[in-house]
Amino acid sequence: MSASVPAPAAPETTAAPILEAQQLRVQYGNVIAVNDISFTVARGWVTGLIGPNGAGKTTLVDALTGYTRASRGTMHFEGYDITGARPHQLARRGLVRTFQSVELFNDLTVRENMLVAAEPPGMLSALGQVFAPARRAAQEAAEWALSLTELEDVADRFPTELSHGQRKLVGVGRALARRPSLLLLDEPAAGLDTEETRALGERLRTLPEKGVTVLLIDHDMGLVLSICARVMVLDFGNLIAEGTAAEIRANPAVIEAYLGTERGES
């Protein structure tokens, strides 16, 4: 795929979806944060999920990755029923998320942040390897994530010494080092300047060809519409639109939901 293509073509609908949610609902007390939504994410593409602040985007990510329990509905990942699975189980299966609020391991260097994600997470095997050096495969995966995020120069620094933009990238790199088949990015562009956002978009666009399907959650319409083949729009917990970037751009319901909050349109 060439970087000059403004928006990728829509994925063919015949391929089996990598992620499928049905009638998913998340409820906190009387507040319904995610309201019975159903959708699929196609393998091999960058799919976008946009919505204004408070639309329920992060809650949806939390539900998909086991951080919040859905009050009803089912979720399937690569054909497996993942309803009720715990976060670490999903991560081991290849469903990895990032956090809006960065959440790095501040006691580890950038490289170690990647390495700990790349290494097999089993505790007992780790105990058996106390006297062994890091596995080569894990080191390679960590270096791969470092180069993909272009963080090699700061690899031996600690996250607290980096700029906010770099820290966001460490978060993305760490998730990549886990070698996910599906990467859920929760507002990766929040807090980045225009140039950083554009560079991030370029990197994300190349991930599917490296075997990583991406679900990009952001409220930056410009970023999402420029790199996503298909886009879903969430508002007040409801899925109000779904389609190609062009369709979303023209959708009156979306325009209404975004009126006044739209920003960064490219």
Place this chain on the structure above:
Amino acid sequence: MSSYILFLLLGLGSGAVYAVLGLGLVLKYRSAGVVDFAHGAVAMFCAYVYIELRSNGELQFPWILIPHQVRVASSNGMAVLPSILITLVYSAILGLIFYLLVYRPLRRAPALARVGASIGVMLGLQAIAVLNYSTFALSSPPILPDTPLHIAGLFVPSDRLYLAGLTVLVGIVLAAVYRFTRFGLITRAAVENERGAAMLGHSASRIAAYNWVLATVLAAAAGILILPITTLNPGVYTLFIVPALGAALLGRFSSFSVTVIAGLVLGMLQSELTKLQTVWTWLPQQGLQDGLPFVFIMIAMIVLAKRLTARGAITDVHNPAVGRPSRPALTTAASMVIGIIAVVLVSSEYKSAIISSAITACICFSVVVITGYVGQISLAQNALAGISAFMLSHIAQSLGIGFPLGLILAALCSVLVGLVIGLPAVRVRGVNLAVTTLATAAALDALVFNNTWFSGGYVGRHVGGPTLLGLNLAIVGAGRTYPRVAFCIFIVIMVALVGFFVARLRNGRMGRIFLAVRSNERAAASIGVDVARTKLVAFAIAAFIAGIGGGLLAYQEQNINPDAFTLWTSLIILAITYVGGVGRITGAVAAGALLASNGLVPTLLNNVFNFNQYQLVIAGVLLTITAVANPDGMTKEMGAGLTKLRLKIVDAVRGEGQAAAVGVSETPPAPAPKEMVGR
């Protein structure tokens, strides 16, 4: 039947104290966000202030070496009422001073620093009381009317009922004040949102100070009023904190009414147990009462704990620095060589000091793993060492298994107990975990180490010396010097090996996972780390290390008794490791060498002045100072200098290698992710 009820009612006395101390803990937590482990110690000290005023008219101060009392009345003592009033005013000032000097600076500090500071105050006050008043138990004449009341065929001492009534009253007043008055509203607002309250013109720290003073005065009042129905002794009084924590915890550190009820019920149940022990003679005859708060706290934890939260509760706090052992193998070898040369050369007094330092360092290593690497506060590590020490004796005597297998089996027994201690850590974190581990250490103290079959009671249990391949490694031999050089070398090698293991642990995959969990549990789960299992494994490893240390201690002592593993010793182990540097192997070594009671430097100092006597005070004061001023511990500066040097060298080397590396990293190895999934 009636005697059962009588015992329940008798328990109202101690129940009232738990409840009022619990209320103070709630006040402190709600206003300053601190769980104050020193709350019982403050009550204890104020009780001494009262009793000294009352009996010989002297006002007491919490310090040592310089005169600590001032005569304010005739040596016949003061009347009850003025004594109480002076003590209450005194406690208010004491509370204010502690708040300003210790707790206010820690408002934004991580849980470990807060726990450390308050345990430092607790140890310090307790130790000062022991030095100034000895452990001799004092009693006091009645304060409240204690004429027996005739209720339903029972004669109940009325002071219990008065105490319970006062407690309920205090609880109701506090609940009302917090619910209905402006002061209560502001306190609640300030702890919810400090900045918001500040914008409304209220200083959060001033509000916290008021609450802190109120809590301290209540503690003093409870300490005084309970005097006639108990005996005053530094240790026992200070440990009222454990049941009080149980009560406050059941009240979630926020409900005054639940705290009062829980405290009273706990006191009554403890009293009832005393009765039941006479009926059901199969019950353990000792320590059951002290084990009960543990049950309360465990129930509270299981019922009330929250699971890993999705959003919010983000603590971007600064954890204590963790060392990066640069050349563990070389350092280990060098330590062994230096250690062996030292134990060969020095006099037997210093031989003993070196092995004491090394063994203490070994137990401190366990704190480095669990608290330093994984960030889980365990106040029971020396108790775990004790399990192994006694099991070593049992295994040798019942099964005839000696070193090395016996030591490993004994340490594995510590692991089992360590897993039990670690189990709550799956659900609770931070200060709540510190509370549960404290309760566990208290329960082990009361039920296990007090058990004569297990520990041999005051006599203790004998432990034979280790042998390896026919080599006698025991500390004493026939007519030889004490300690034998072979034993010293054995200890040096064993502890160096444990240190090597801890260093490798830090540098390897396990260490990265540990630090990931310490840094951010949510993020750790997001990359596939099973946080719960990680904590359990860490508790198991730390328990094993503590167990090895306990076993070595048993070899050194030859005859071990429960005194070596009381709750206090576990607190001291945490204290000195924290002062040394809780994230570093050098921190544990410094703790062993500088701060262990029979360690190297104390032995040196003992020849100048009597250090041992002051060890507890010094540990307590240093712990508080470290928590407030230097949470990384004293070995951090040393480490920072070395790291800087190392980075410089690394940068210099990298600068040369850079040119060759360019272009290579541009093509990342990218195998299909499918293959990587599900490992």
